[in-house]
Amino acid sequence: MEKIQLHSVLPQVFAQREDLHSEIWKQDVTFEKGHLYLVEAESGSGKSTFCSYVLGYRHDYSGSVMFDNDVTxxxxxxDWVEMRKRHISHLFQELRLFPELTAMENVEIKNKITGFKSREQILQWFDMLGIADKVDAKVGKMSFGQQQRVAMMRALCQPFDFILADEPISHLDDNNSRIMGEIMMKEAKEQGAGVIVTSIGKHMDLNYEHIFRL
Incomplete structure (x- = not known):
């Protein structure tokens, strides 16, 4: 997949709003593979909704979301199963980890399906992200910031043309934010993938090519 397009997309909940000043909603927007984007938003402006539309979890909108000119x-x-397995990876804001499983088990849930990364590579990520001692810890007993790092590793255990990272560093310090950004961008570069980061405040310090205000 080479591009994601939004053509005049507007959430139904915003249909009656006349004060909408968005660079995404009701616009023609294209995200291209191999490029880096930031979508900045204020609370309540539809950031999570935007992610849900791109991933196909919600369809309560007017307009069109398209992948390579195919209307989703x-x-x-x-079709969505194949898309999420091979073309779009997603780091959920709410993470969607399994608290009763260990950190490694959560990462392996996806990696056993895709066979995309070796255990050695995953363990290297744990070490780089400063949670090598949490490999066998139950996720439910880890801090939210530690869980964010686990969720990022899981998101990278698959092939993708685009990765959508929804507020990926909201609970991380600057050093871990930098490391996580470096790991994500290295993977994206190796796959020639596009990166879309969303934020309502603190965001990864990356060389964004285009910043949209939602």
Whole structure:
């Protein structure tokens, strides 16, 4: 997949708003593979909604979301499964980890499906992110910042043309934010992938090519 396009997309909940000043909603926007984007938003402006539309979890909007000119409203469940398995990876804001499983087990849930990374590579990430001692710890007993790092590793255990990172560093210090950004960008570069980061405040310090105000 080479591009993600939003054509005049507007959430139904915003349909009656006349004070909407957005560079995403009701606009023609294209995200291209191999490029780096930041979507900045204020609380309540639809950041999580934007992510849900791109990932196909919600369809309560007017306009069109397209992948390489294919309208995603026409996708079947099997199409979305294939898209999320091979073309779009997503780091959820709410992480969606399994608290009863260990950090490694959470990462391996995806990696066992894709077979994309070796255990050695994953362990190297744990070490780089400063949580090598948490490999066998239950995620439910880890801090939110530690969980964010686990969720990022899981998101990278698959092939992707785009990665959508929804507020990836909200609970991380500057050093861990930098390391996580470096790991994510290295993976994206190796795959020639596009990166879309969202934020309502603190965001990864990266060389964004385009910044959209939602």
């Amino acid at each position: 409203a026409n996708y079947k469940v099997s």
